[in-house]
Amino acid sequence: MIKRPQVFLYTLLILLAAIWLLPLYAMLTTSLKTPREVTAREFLTLPHRPNFANYVKALNSLGRGLINSMIISLPATALAVFIGSWGGYFLSMFKFKYAQSIFFTTAIVTFLPYHIILIPFTQLMARLNLVNTYPGLILAYVILNAPTAALITSTFFSKIPKELQEAAALDGCGPVTFYWKILLPIALIGIAATAILVFTLIWNEFLLGVTLTQGSSVKPAMPVLAELKGTFVAQWHIQMAGAILTAIPPLLIFVFLGRYFVTGLIAGTLH
Amino acid sequence: MNYNFKHLILFLAPLMAIVALMYFMIIWTAGVSMTEWVGLVPSWKFIGLGNYTTLLGLGRFWVNLQNNVIWLATFILPTAAFGLLLAYGIELSGRAAFIWRPLFLYPIALSFVITGTLWAWMYDPGSGVINTILRALKLDFLAGSWIASPKLAIYCLVGTAIWQYTGFAMVLYLAAIHGIPPEIREAAMVDGASHLQIFRHIIVPNVGHATLIVVATLAIFSLKVFDLVWVMTMGAPGHRTEVLPYLMFIMAFQQYRGGVGTAISVIILLLAIGVVLPYARWAMKKWMG
Numbered sequence: 001m002i003k004r005p006q007v008f009l010y011t012l013l014i015l016l017a018a019i020w021l022l023p024l025y026a027m028l029t030t031s032l033k034t035p036r037e038v039t040a041r042e043f044l045t046l047p048h049r050p051n052f053a054n055y056v057k058a059l060n061s062l063g064r065g066l067i068n069s070m071i072i073s074l075p076a077t078a079l080a081v082f083i084g085s086w087g088g089y090f091l092s093m094f095k096f097k098y099a100q101s102i103f104f105t106t107a108i109v110t111f112l113p114y115h116i117i118l119i120p121f122t123q124l125m126a127r128l129n130l131v132n133t134y135p136g137l138i139l140a141y142v143i144l145n146a147p148t149a150a151l152i153t154s155t156f157f158s159k160i161p162k163e164l165q166e167a168a169a170l171d172g173c174g175p176v177t178f179y180w181k182i183l184l185p186i187a188l189i190g191i192a193a194t195a196i197l198v199f200t201l202i203w204n205e206f207l208l209g210v211t212l213t214q215g216s217s218v219k220p221a222m223p224v225l226a227e228l229k230g231t232f233v234a235q236w237h238i239q240m241a242g243a244i245l246t247a248i249p250p251l252l253i254f255v256f257l258g259r260y261f262v263t264g265l266i267a268g269t270l271h
Numbered sequence: 272m273n274y275n276f277k278h279l280i281l282f283l284a285p286l287m288a289i290v291a292l293m294y295f296m297i298i299w300t301a302g303v304s305m306t307e308w309v310g311l312v313p314s315w316k317f318i319g320l321g322n323y324t325t326l327l328g329l330g331r332f333w334v335n336l337q338n339n340v341i342w343l344a345t346f347i348l349p350t351a352a353f354g355l356l357l358a359y360g361i362e363l364s365g366r367a368a369f370i371w372r373p374l375f376l377y378p379i380a381l382s383f384v385i386t387g388t389l390w391a392w393m394y395d396p397g398s399g400v401i402n403t404i405l406r407a408l409k410l411d412f413l414a415g416s417w418i419a420s421p422k423l424a425i426y427c428l429v430g431t432a433i434w435q436y437t438g439f440a441m442v443l444y445l446a447a448i449h450g451i452p453p454e455i456r457e458a459a460m461v462d463g464a465s466h467l468q469i470f471r472h473i474i475v476p477n478v479g480h481a482t483l484i485v486v487a488t489l490a491i492f493s494l495k496v497f498d499l500v501w502v503m504t505m506g507a508p509g510h511r512t513e514v515l516p517y518l519m520f521i522m523a524f525q526q527y528r529g530g531v532g533t534a535i536s537v538i539i540l541l542l543a544i545g546v547v548l549p550y551a552r553w554a555m556k557k558w559m560g
Contacts, residue, residue: 005466013360017374020434024377026400027389041403087286092558094274102287103558107551109293111487112543113495115516116536117296119303119523123312124296146289155558169272175282178272204382206498211524222384226502229388236392243388247381254380258373261380262442269443269484270554 031055031240038237051237058242061231064216065224066245069203071134072220076141077199083142084149085157085191089179092154093165103154107270110147115207122211132214140212141202148201149194152267156190157183189260190267196257197264200250221246297540300533308529322534332535334510335518338425339542342493342514346429346436351485353433354440355478359470361441362448372445376438383435387502390431394418394503421508428499428512436492440485447481448474487550494543515539 030043032050037043091099114121121140122131130136160183168178184191209220216224225246232238254261304323307316326332361371378386393400394417402414418427451473459469497516500506506513515535523532 009360009363013364013371016357017371020375020378020437022400023386023389023393023434026393030392030400039398041398041406043398044400044403044407083285083289087283090279090282094272094279096279100555100559102283102290104551104555105294106286106290107554108547109290109297111491111547111550112297113491113516113539115495115497115519116300116540116543117293118519119529119533119536120296120299122524143289143292146286147293150286151554158558158560165272173272175272175274175278200380204384206382206384206501207520222382225384225388229391229502234395234397236395236398239388240392243385247385250380250382251377254373254377262376265379265439266442266446269488270558271443271446271484 027240027243030236031244033237035235035237043236054237054241055245057232058228058238058245061228062221062224062242062245065219065221068134068218069221069246069249072137072141072218073199073202076138076145076202077195079138079142080145080198080202081149081153081191081195083146084151085153085194086179087146088150088152088154089157089183090175091150092158093160093183094175103151106147107151110151114144118207118211121208125212131212132218134218137208137212137218137220140208141205144205144208145198145201148268149198151270152194152197152264153187153190155267155270156187156194160187189263192257193260193264193267196253196260197268200253200261203249300536300540304530304533304537306530308527308531308533310527313529318530322530325531326534326538331510331513331518335513335515336538338512338514339494339496341425342429342432342496343490345426346432346493347486347489350433350436350489351440351482353437354485355444355475355482357437357441358444358448359474362445363466368445372438372442375441378435379439381435383498384502386431386435387499390427390434391418391503394427396420418504419508421511424504424508425512428496428503431499431503432492432496436489439488443481443485444478447478451477483550483553487546490546491543494539494546 026044029046030038031054032047032052033043033054034051037047091102125131125136125140128136130139164182164186165178168182173182204222205220206222206226209223210226213219213223225242228242229239232242303313305317305319305321307314307318307321357371357375361368364371396402396416396419399417401417405411405414415423418424455473455477456469459473464472495516496514497520500512500514500517504512506517516539519532519535519539522528522535
């Protein structure tokens with residue numbers, strides 16, 4: 001027997017889920033329609049003949065940006081997570097006087113909106129001749145995300161039993177060997193969750209991509225997608241195709257590594 | 272494990288160098304905000320609080336500040352409330368939870384540029400998704416100019432952010448609900464308490480720390496919202512959707528008035544520090560265990 005409150009609950013959940021999925025559905029169907037179907041307001045029905053030409057057009061504008069985003073995001077993620085976990089490890093697993101102050105000062109700059117240092121940041125990059133270069137953008141994202149990675153990994157590391165460290169020390173294992181040989185393998189899930197979150201943050205970032213690039217040579221996908229809105233004004237079918245193309249990496253992560261993504265997301269609040 | 276000073280430097284120097292650079296940049300910003308800035312680089316000519324008085328005399332600044340306050344006032348509460356209700360609903364659905372959760376969570380994985388592009392299409396007054404659906408349902412009278420309307424535009428942006436962040440609030444509340452000892456709820460069930468009573472008297476009072484995280488995160492977001500404004504409205508109509516970070520960008524990078532730009536940065540810093548400082552203290556205490 002189905003109880004009334006349950007019918008109510010499921011009706012409500014289905015209704016809300018429909019609202020939450022509507023934008024995704026509209027994005028997909030619009031991206032497969034011809035301009036005529038869009039202006040005739042026939043974009044919400046399933047397409048009879050999917051118009052993949054939209055994706056070819058969008059990719060012509062976005063291709064370079066997508067490649068740039070990969071070239072920048074992957075090494076920046078690796079470096080930020082390495083520097084972060086390297087420091088986060090010492091911070092959380094060794095007793096020393098200033099550990100708390102370091103955690104506190106790092107947490108403050110992690111949570112503050114980075115917009116407030118945008119002006120000196122671009123000045124610094126210009127001084128170093130790093131504007132509009134891959135190394136410049138990679139460095140910028142490492143600086144921005146290493147503190148975040150340090151805090152997240154340190155919350156994972158602080159749960160590792162102290163006995164493990166003591167036992168390793170008895171076997172003559174030093175801090176550096178411990179990081180590579182013992183910590184990395186046992187904290188792999190935490191580090192993977194951190195890397196997934198940091199990658200998504202870098203891939204999705206917009207403001208630095210705008211201020212640290214000129215032209216299209218190294219510009220990441222997000223600023224290019226924003227420009228696409230200007231190039232294809234009111235050509236929603238192309239804009240939606242472009243939005244889907246740039247959403248693919250984060251959506252793939254969400255679908256296939258969802259558990260790690262959520263773990264990283266929650267750890268990112270220092271829960 | 273034994274370690275010496277060399278280890279301390281080896282492990283912490285790269286991280287501390289980055290953190291120190293960030294503090295240096297904050298101090299630099301505060302310094303430059305008190306100088307005149309003409310052209311592409313700071314001139315280091317001290318003018319005291321001149322840039323701040325310029326700002327305070329600027330109507331556009333007050334509109335922007337007010338818009339940030341509207342974000343704080345209208346974004347946080349609905350997002351947290353939706354998140355908590357959904358979390359409880361999903362929790363009640365039992366084993367089906369794993370189906371529901373991603374349906375509400377997926378927007379948080381998308382960038383603001385993507386969701387902004389998408390929702391600009393949803394809200395488009397001409398042939399947009401929302402108006403098309405309303406017309407198809409014979410609800411023409413509800414079809415509006417949405418994002419083009421001076422009154423509604425900012426709430427359209429807030430709506431997009433609510434859609435994007437509700438899932439985030441939901442997972443934090445789900446984690447908090449899982450942390451409540453099941454015996455408490457079971458005992459209430461045995462006593463004949465309804466789901467609504469359990470929600471009011473057991474769930475709500477026991478998810479305080481999740482509320483703290485959600486409110487702090489959403490408040491910080493309200494102060495730094497930028498990408499959505501850029502992509503959806505460029506601050507239009509008028510300056511009705513413009514916010515302080517956006518004005519900072521325009522001043523510094525389009526009008527080359529870095530002094531005024533850094534002054535806005537300092538004002539954002541002062542607003543944000545009120546949330547960030549207590550939150551960082553809380554996080555540190557929690558981390559120490």
